[in-house]
Amino acid sequence: MAKTLSHNQLEYTGKVQPQAGERDASGQLLYPYLPNEELIEAVNLAIYLERPLLLKGEPGCGKTRLARAVAYELNLPFEAWYIKSSN
Numbered sequence: 001m002a003k004t005l006s007h008n009q010l011e012y013t014g015k016v017q018p019q020a021g022e023r024d025a026s027g028q029l030l031y032p033y034l035p036n037e038e039l040i041e042a043v044n045l046a047i048y049l050e051r052p053l054l055l056k057g058e059p060g061c062g063k064t065r066l067a068r069a070v071a072y073e074l075n076l077p078f079e080a081w082y083i084k085s086s087n
Contacts (some may be wrong), residue, residue: 012043016073024068024078025029033062043070 035043043066046053055063063081064080071078 009047010074012040012047012073013068014040014069014073017069020074021068024072030068030072031065033065035066039066 014033014035017032022029022030026030055066057063067080068078069078
């Protein structure tokens with residue numbers, strides 16, 4: 001499971017993966033996600049600073065998969081918030 005840092009904070013490692021066929025609380029099928037070291041560092045920095053992490057990128061680049069992977073590993077609820085740039 002996730003490691004705890006000082007001040008009772010969590011640390012994301014990217015190594016805890018769902019089992020084949022596993023589903024989340026909403027019934028969505030979960031897939032493995034293997035982030036690079038820079039993403040892991042950015043997630044942990046946001047956790048440490050207690051600030052949100054804004055993910056930006058083209059459709060299909062893995063923003064939602066990263067968010068699901070972090071929520072899965074840290075045993076946190078996942079809530080997607082889709083925003084259009086034209087809003």
